[in-house]
Amino acid sequence: MKSGYDWVRGFHTSVPWCHLVWNTLNLPKTSFICWAIMHCRLLTKDRLIRMGMNVDPLCDICRVCSEDHQHLFVDCSYFLYYFKLLLDSLRLNVQPATVAHWFSNARNVPKLQKRVFGATYVALLYQIWMCRNEARVSQFVRRPEIVVQQVLNGVKLRFQRLNVSKLKHRDSVWFLSL
Template identity: 35%
Template sequence: MRKRLLTKDRLCRLVGSAEEGCDLCGTDKETHDHLFFQCPYSSRCIQLLSDCCKIELPTSNMEDWWSRKSFQSQTEADILAAILVAALYNVWWMRNHCRINNVLFKPEYVVGNIQNVTRNRCKNRWQDIMSFHWLHL
Protein backbone atom coordinates (compact mmCIF):
# COMPACT_ATOMS: atom_id res chain seq x y z
CA MET A 1 0.00 0.00 0.00
CA ARG A 2 1.36 3.38 -0.91
CA LYS A 3 -0.24 5.19 2.03
CA ARG A 4 -2.15 7.55 -0.23
CA LEU A 5 -5.54 7.18 1.44
CA LEU A 6 -6.78 10.40 2.97
CA THR A 7 -6.42 9.44 6.59
CA LYS A 8 -6.84 12.24 9.08
CA ASP A 9 -3.11 12.78 9.53
CA ARG A 10 -2.75 13.33 5.76
CA LEU A 11 -5.81 15.59 5.65
CA CYS A 12 -4.32 17.65 8.46
CA ARG A 13 -1.10 18.09 6.49
CA LEU A 14 -2.92 18.86 3.22
CA VAL A 15 -5.71 21.17 4.35
CA GLY A 16 -4.90 22.00 7.94
CA SER A 17 -7.80 20.08 9.48
CA ALA A 18 -7.51 20.07 13.26
CA GLU A 19 -9.32 16.78 13.84
CA GLU A 20 -6.89 13.84 13.82
CA GLY A 21 -8.53 11.22 16.07
CA CYS A 22 -9.44 7.77 14.80
CA ASP A 23 -13.16 7.39 14.08
CA LEU A 24 -13.08 3.67 14.85
CA CYS A 25 -11.56 3.77 18.32
CA GLY A 26 -11.24 7.44 19.24
CA THR A 27 -8.04 6.72 21.14
CA ASP A 28 -5.22 7.70 18.81
CA LYS A 29 -4.20 9.76 15.81
CA GLU A 30 -5.52 8.26 12.57
CA THR A 31 -2.57 7.19 10.41
CA HIS A 32 -2.37 4.33 7.92
CA ASP A 33 -0.52 2.10 10.38
CA HIS A 34 -2.91 2.95 13.19
CA LEU A 35 -6.08 2.53 11.14
CA PHE A 36 -5.20 -0.86 9.66
CA PHE A 37 -2.98 -2.47 12.31
CA GLN A 38 -2.77 -0.61 15.63
CA CYS A 39 -6.38 0.43 16.09
CA PRO A 40 -8.15 -1.85 18.61
CA TYR A 41 -11.08 -2.14 16.17
CA SER A 42 -9.04 -3.33 13.18
CA SER A 43 -6.86 -5.49 15.46
CA ARG A 44 -10.02 -7.22 16.65
CA CYS A 45 -11.07 -7.79 13.02
CA ILE A 46 -7.69 -9.36 12.22
CA GLN A 47 -7.90 -11.55 15.35
CA LEU A 48 -11.39 -12.75 14.39
CA LEU A 49 -10.15 -13.54 10.87
CA SER A 50 -7.18 -15.44 12.30
CA ASP A 51 -9.48 -17.45 14.54
CA CYS A 52 -11.94 -18.43 11.83
CA CYS A 53 -9.25 -19.11 9.21
CA LYS A 54 -7.17 -21.07 11.72
CA ILE A 55 -4.00 -19.34 10.56
CA GLU A 56 -1.92 -16.66 12.18
CA LEU A 57 -2.37 -13.41 10.32
CA PRO A 58 0.28 -10.71 10.73
CA THR A 59 -0.89 -7.82 12.87
CA SER A 60 1.98 -5.35 12.85
CA ASN A 61 2.21 -3.92 9.34
CA MET A 62 1.55 -4.43 5.65
CA GLU A 63 4.97 -5.83 4.87
CA ASP A 64 4.37 -8.76 7.24
CA TRP A 65 1.33 -9.78 5.18
CA TRP A 66 3.25 -9.78 1.90
CA SER A 67 6.45 -11.38 3.17
CA ARG A 68 5.03 -14.57 4.70
CA LYS A 69 7.20 -17.51 3.68
CA SER A 70 5.22 -20.33 5.28
CA PHE A 71 2.73 -20.93 2.47
CA GLN A 72 2.15 -24.47 1.33
CA SER A 73 1.43 -23.28 -2.22
CA GLN A 74 1.12 -20.23 -4.41
CA THR A 75 -2.64 -20.64 -4.22
CA GLU A 76 -2.49 -20.30 -0.43
CA ALA A 77 -0.40 -17.15 -0.82
CA ASP A 78 -2.93 -15.77 -3.30
CA ILE A 79 -5.80 -16.53 -0.92
CA LEU A 80 -4.04 -14.69 1.89
CA ALA A 81 -3.57 -11.74 -0.47
CA ALA A 82 -7.32 -11.84 -1.23
CA ILE A 83 -8.04 -11.79 2.52
CA LEU A 84 -5.70 -8.81 2.95
CA VAL A 85 -7.31 -6.82 0.14
CA ALA A 86 -10.80 -7.53 1.47
CA ALA A 87 -9.71 -6.64 5.03
CA LEU A 88 -8.17 -3.32 3.98
CA TYR A 89 -11.18 -2.38 1.90
CA ASN A 90 -13.69 -3.28 4.63
CA VAL A 91 -11.83 -1.47 7.42
CA TRP A 92 -11.57 1.61 5.18
CA TRP A 93 -15.27 1.30 4.31
CA MET A 94 -16.20 1.02 8.01
CA ARG A 95 -14.06 4.04 8.84
CA ASN A 96 -15.87 6.09 6.18
CA HIS A 97 -19.27 4.73 7.19
CA CYS A 98 -18.58 5.67 10.80
CA ARG A 99 -17.30 9.12 9.82
CA ILE A 100 -20.29 9.90 7.57
CA ASN A 101 -23.13 8.19 9.46
CA ASN A 102 -21.71 8.16 13.00
CA VAL A 103 -22.52 4.44 13.20
CA LEU A 104 -19.93 1.76 13.97
CA PHE A 105 -20.80 -1.88 13.32
CA LYS A 106 -19.30 -4.66 15.41
CA PRO A 107 -16.05 -6.18 14.10
CA GLU A 108 -17.95 -9.43 13.50
CA TYR A 109 -19.98 -7.63 10.82
CA VAL A 110 -16.84 -6.45 9.03
CA VAL A 111 -15.28 -9.91 9.27
CA GLY A 112 -18.44 -11.44 7.78
CA ASN A 113 -18.09 -9.11 4.81
CA ILE A 114 -14.40 -10.00 4.46
CA GLN A 115 -15.27 -13.71 4.54
CA ASN A 116 -17.95 -13.38 1.88
CA VAL A 117 -15.82 -11.30 -0.46
CA THR A 118 -12.82 -13.61 -0.08
CA ARG A 119 -14.88 -16.77 -0.51
CA ASN A 120 -16.59 -15.47 -3.67
CA ARG A 121 -13.39 -14.12 -5.15
CA CYS A 122 -11.53 -17.37 -4.54
CA LYS A 123 -14.33 -19.63 -5.81
CA ASN A 124 -14.34 -17.71 -9.07
CA ARG A 125 -10.61 -18.08 -9.48
CA TRP A 126 -9.65 -21.56 -8.25
CA GLN A 127 -11.45 -24.84 -8.82
CA ASP A 128 -9.70 -26.66 -5.96
CA ILE A 129 -10.64 -24.02 -3.41
CA MET A 130 -12.52 -26.39 -1.14
CA SER A 131 -9.24 -28.15 -0.26
CA PHE A 132 -8.30 -25.12 1.85
CA HIS A 133 -10.00 -25.80 5.18
CA TRP A 134 -9.56 -22.24 6.38
CA LEU A 135 -11.70 -20.89 3.57
CA HIS A 136 -14.74 -22.66 4.98
CA LEU A 137 -15.53 -19.42 6.70
Protein backbone atom coordinates in the same frame (compact mmCIF):
# COMPACT_ATOMS: atom_id res chain seq x y z
CA MET B 1 11.97 -8.84 -28.06
CA LYS B 2 12.12 -9.26 -24.26
CA SER B 3 15.00 -6.82 -23.93
CA GLY B 4 13.05 -4.23 -25.96
CA TYR B 5 9.99 -4.69 -23.73
CA ASP B 6 12.14 -4.35 -20.61
CA TRP B 7 13.71 -1.18 -22.00
CA VAL B 8 10.31 0.42 -22.76
CA ARG B 9 8.83 -0.65 -19.44
CA GLY B 10 11.84 0.50 -17.46
CA PHE B 11 13.45 -1.23 -14.54
CA HIS B 12 11.64 -1.16 -11.23
CA THR B 13 12.55 -2.73 -7.97
CA SER B 14 10.07 -5.29 -6.74
CA VAL B 15 8.40 -4.56 -3.43
CA PRO B 16 7.65 -7.38 -0.96
CA TRP B 17 3.92 -6.67 -1.01
CA CYS B 18 3.32 -6.68 -4.80
CA HIS B 19 1.84 -10.21 -4.85
CA LEU B 20 -0.36 -9.33 -1.88
CA VAL B 21 -1.84 -6.31 -3.65
CA TRP B 22 -2.11 -7.77 -7.16
CA ASN B 23 -3.48 -11.22 -6.22
CA THR B 24 -6.01 -12.42 -8.83
CA LEU B 25 -8.48 -13.24 -6.04
CA ASN B 26 -8.66 -9.53 -5.14
CA LEU B 27 -11.35 -7.30 -6.54
CA PRO B 28 -9.79 -4.35 -8.39
CA LYS B 29 -11.24 -1.83 -5.92
CA THR B 30 -9.67 -3.66 -2.98
CA SER B 31 -6.32 -3.89 -4.76
CA PHE B 32 -6.39 -0.17 -5.48
CA ILE B 33 -7.17 0.77 -1.86
CA CYS B 34 -4.42 -1.60 -0.65
CA TRP B 35 -1.94 -0.05 -3.10
CA ALA B 36 -2.92 3.41 -1.80
CA ILE B 37 -2.44 2.20 1.78
CA MET B 38 1.02 0.79 1.00
CA HIS B 39 1.97 4.18 -0.47
CA CYS B 40 0.24 6.13 2.38
CA ARG B 41 -1.92 7.95 -0.18
CA LEU B 42 -5.38 7.68 1.42
CA LEU B 43 -6.76 10.91 2.84
CA THR B 44 -6.43 10.01 6.49
CA LYS B 45 -6.89 12.79 9.03
CA ASP B 46 -3.17 13.41 9.47
CA ARG B 47 -2.90 14.13 5.72
CA LEU B 48 -6.02 16.33 5.78
CA ILE B 49 -4.53 18.36 8.63
CA ARG B 50 -1.22 18.74 6.72
CA MET B 51 -3.28 20.05 3.79
CA GLY B 52 -4.65 22.77 6.05
CA MET B 53 -8.10 21.32 6.79
CA ASN B 54 -9.56 21.82 10.24
CA VAL B 55 -10.63 18.28 11.28
CA ASP B 56 -10.72 16.41 14.56
CA PRO B 57 -7.51 14.30 14.55
CA LEU B 58 -9.00 11.36 16.48
CA CYS B 59 -9.70 8.09 14.71
CA ASP B 60 -13.42 7.90 13.89
CA ILE B 61 -13.48 4.18 14.62
CA CYS B 62 -11.82 3.92 18.05
CA ARG B 63 -11.97 7.60 19.10
CA VAL B 64 -8.74 7.10 21.12
CA CYS B 65 -5.69 7.86 18.95
CA SER B 66 -4.82 10.24 16.14
CA GLU B 67 -5.70 8.83 12.74
CA ASP B 68 -2.91 8.03 10.29
CA HIS B 69 -2.13 5.04 8.07
CA GLN B 70 -0.09 3.28 10.77
CA HIS B 71 -2.85 3.65 13.34
CA LEU B 72 -5.80 2.82 11.08
CA PHE B 73 -4.31 -0.27 9.41
CA VAL B 74 -1.93 -1.65 12.06
CA ASP B 75 -2.36 -0.23 15.58
CA CYS B 76 -6.07 0.60 15.99
CA SER B 77 -7.77 -1.63 18.57
CA TYR B 78 -10.71 -2.14 16.21
CA PHE B 79 -8.42 -3.15 13.35
CA LEU B 80 -6.59 -5.60 15.62
CA TYR B 81 -9.89 -7.14 16.66
CA TYR B 82 -11.09 -7.43 13.03
CA PHE B 83 -7.72 -8.94 12.12
CA LYS B 84 -7.85 -11.47 14.98
CA LEU B 85 -11.35 -12.57 13.93
CA LEU B 86 -10.14 -12.99 10.36
CA LEU B 87 -7.11 -15.05 11.40
CA ASP B 88 -9.24 -17.21 13.69
CA SER B 89 -11.59 -17.90 10.77
CA LEU B 90 -8.65 -18.82 8.51
CA ARG B 91 -6.77 -20.67 11.28
CA LEU B 92 -3.54 -18.78 10.60
CA ASN B 93 -1.01 -17.06 12.86
CA VAL B 94 0.28 -13.76 11.46
CA GLN B 95 1.05 -10.41 13.11
CA PRO B 96 -0.47 -7.38 11.32
CA ALA B 97 2.80 -5.42 11.21
CA THR B 98 4.54 -8.26 9.36
CA VAL B 99 1.86 -9.28 6.85
CA ALA B 100 3.71 -8.19 3.69
CA HIS B 101 6.90 -9.83 4.95
CA TRP B 102 5.03 -13.01 5.93
CA PHE B 103 3.24 -13.10 2.60
CA SER B 104 6.46 -12.89 0.59
CA ASN B 105 8.39 -15.39 2.78
CA ALA B 106 5.77 -18.02 3.73
CA ARG B 107 7.25 -20.90 1.79
CA ASN B 108 5.75 -23.70 3.89
CA VAL B 109 2.18 -22.38 3.60
CA PRO B 110 0.12 -24.04 0.84
CA LYS B 111 -0.31 -21.75 -2.16
CA LEU B 112 -4.12 -21.66 -1.92
CA GLN B 113 -4.05 -20.69 1.76
CA LYS B 114 -1.54 -17.96 0.99
CA ARG B 115 -3.66 -16.57 -1.84
CA VAL B 116 -6.90 -16.73 0.17
CA PHE B 117 -5.22 -15.07 3.15
CA GLY B 118 -3.85 -12.35 0.88
CA ALA B 119 -7.25 -11.71 -0.66
CA THR B 120 -9.04 -11.67 2.70
CA TYR B 121 -6.41 -9.36 4.20
CA VAL B 122 -6.69 -6.91 1.29
CA ALA B 123 -10.50 -7.08 1.47
CA LEU B 124 -10.27 -6.42 5.23
CA LEU B 125 -8.14 -3.31 4.61
CA TYR B 126 -10.76 -2.13 2.14
CA GLN B 127 -13.56 -2.78 4.65
CA ILE B 128 -11.65 -0.93 7.40
CA TRP B 129 -11.42 2.08 5.09
CA MET B 130 -15.16 1.81 4.34
CA CYS B 131 -15.95 1.49 8.09
CA ARG B 132 -13.83 4.55 8.76
CA ASN B 133 -15.72 6.53 6.12
CA GLU B 134 -19.11 5.35 7.46
CA ALA B 135 -18.07 6.26 11.01
CA ARG B 136 -16.93 9.68 9.81
CA VAL B 137 -20.29 10.39 8.18
CA SER B 138 -22.78 8.61 10.46
CA GLN B 139 -20.86 8.06 13.74
CA PHE B 140 -21.70 4.36 13.42
CA VAL B 141 -19.18 1.48 13.35
CA ARG B 142 -20.30 -1.87 11.95
CA ARG B 143 -19.87 -4.93 14.16
CA PRO B 144 -16.55 -6.68 13.46
CA GLU B 145 -18.18 -10.12 13.16
CA ILE B 146 -20.37 -8.87 10.31
CA VAL B 147 -17.47 -7.18 8.51
CA VAL B 148 -15.24 -10.28 8.73
CA GLN B 149 -18.08 -12.52 7.52
CA GLN B 150 -18.63 -10.18 4.54
CA VAL B 151 -14.91 -10.34 3.75
CA LEU B 152 -14.84 -14.15 3.89
CA ASN B 153 -18.03 -14.52 1.84
CA GLY B 154 -16.73 -12.10 -0.79
CA VAL B 155 -13.44 -13.93 -1.19
CA LYS B 156 -15.16 -17.33 -1.31
CA LEU B 157 -17.53 -16.08 -4.00
CA ARG B 158 -14.67 -14.56 -6.00
CA PHE B 159 -12.73 -17.82 -5.73
CA GLN B 160 -15.70 -19.86 -6.93
CA ARG B 161 -16.37 -17.46 -9.84
CA LEU B 162 -12.76 -17.59 -11.01
CA ASN B 163 -13.06 -21.38 -11.08
CA VAL B 164 -9.48 -21.86 -9.97
CA SER B 165 -7.82 -25.05 -11.20
CA LYS B 166 -8.16 -28.39 -9.44
CA LEU B 167 -7.49 -28.27 -5.73
CA LYS B 168 -5.47 -30.70 -3.73
CA HIS B 169 -7.53 -32.59 -1.17
CA ARG B 170 -6.04 -30.75 1.83
CA ASP B 171 -6.71 -27.40 0.12
CA SER B 172 -10.32 -28.21 -0.70
CA VAL B 173 -10.95 -29.43 2.87
CA TRP B 174 -9.45 -26.21 4.28
CA PHE B 175 -11.32 -23.96 1.83
CA LEU B 176 -14.69 -25.63 2.36
CA SER B 177 -14.30 -25.29 6.14
CA LEU B 178 -14.13 -21.47 5.95
